[in-house]
Amino acid sequence: MATKKFGLNTEPHEALVGAHRLLFKPEVLGTEFLDCYDRLQVTIRQLRSETDDPAETDTAAARQSTIATRIFLASLMLPESARQFVRWDVMVDGSTTSTYHDPEEAQQAAAEIPGAEVHDVGLQFPDRIFVDLTEWVAELYGGGRPPTSSGGSAPASPTPGRRGKGTSRSRA
Structure with a gap:
């Protein structure tokens, strides 16, 4: 009989930003993280689609994107940190x-x-801090991979039959 032990984080994750100490939930259910991340992505896609010219910078959309990122991060924080953050x-x-x-x-x-x-x-930081915090929480709660990738996917099946030994015309 094989036994495998799995540990659960019980201590909050800590992010130090300047003089500010932000505490994040020790563990979140995979769906909780994905739901929060999905809401962020939907908001950002909506903001991008509202701009007629993607090359044109819309400061209102950029502002809304930053707010959406702050709300996303706060949703993964412990309540006392979230209250000061947003x-x-x-x-x-x-x-x-x-x-x-x-x-x-x-x-x-x-x-x-x-x-x-x-x-x-709420707390105001440079955008680069919000980006770094977002990447960090994706590593913490997303298993070290971007939430859009499917870590549980099986590798592609090999093509049926035997491989031919002829050379491809495109390689010639």
Whole structure:
């Protein structure tokens, strides 16, 4: 009888970004990671398709892409880290009336209050940090391979029959 032991991470993964310590979930179900990653990819594809000329840089789309990446990363963090990482305050006359972790919810709340504005008060980093964090969590939770690859796929079957010994005309 063969026995194989599998370990589970119980300690959070830690990312140090400057003076900030971000804690990520020790383990996530494969589907949880893939669902979060899929939502990110859908958002980015939608933003790209809204641009008439792909060569044209749309700053609003780039901004939305960064927000989508931040929300993706926060979804894999422990709650205390996620709360500081993504946060939008609804403010009236310099006072915070409410706080949201989704920018659309914050916009909806602000629309109901005369003179209200939404302020992004979450952590702000250069885009390269968001890219590096995204790649890092893909390694952590995606098994070290990009989420789009199928690690469980079988290799291609060999073609039936025997291989001929003739030379191909295309090689001649």
